[in-house]
Amino acid sequence: MECEICGKKRGLVRAVVEDTVIYVCEDCASFGKKIAEPRPITKREETPIEDILIDPSYATIVRLKREALNMKIEELAKKINERVSTIKRIEQGRMHLDAKTAKKLEKVFGIKLIMDYEKK
Numbered sequence: 001m002e003c004e005i006c007g008k009k010r011g012l013v014r015a016v017v018e019d020t021v022i023y024v025c026e027d028c029a030s031f032g033k034k035i036a037e038p039r040p041i042t043k044r045e046e047t048p049i050e051d052i053l054i055d056p057s058y059a060t061i062v063r064l065k066r067e068a069l070n071m072k073i074e075e076l077a078k079k080i081n082e083r084v085s086t087i088k089r090i091e092q093g094r095m096h097l098d099a100k101t102a103k104k105l106e107k108v109f110g111i112k113l114i115m116d117y118e119k120k
């Protein structure tokens, strides 16, 4: 492993440079913000993939809730940072709702879409 900025191979530290965590040498660390090394890099722990059970009526729930709030699809898309086409597909029940999007919708509308979690 070497410094991702200058290529030096010694005294590497972890630093956040332009919102990305990279390994740099002590000299280059001044370009960003040094952060502590929590554990060996090779053992990066991934969040376990969650199998979620989404309310089968999610499409209707989302649409009704949005309409009740008089919110345009465009507004909702902006609020949860998704494409308008994605929202349309969700409301038509043509898109598998993933945990991330479901959580965002739950938060915006104060509803419950995720019925259960199954840790893999």
Ligand SMILES: [Zn+2]
Residues within 6 Å of the ligand: 003, 004, 005, 006, 007, 008, 024, 025, 026, 027, 028, 029
């Ligand atoms: Zn360097």
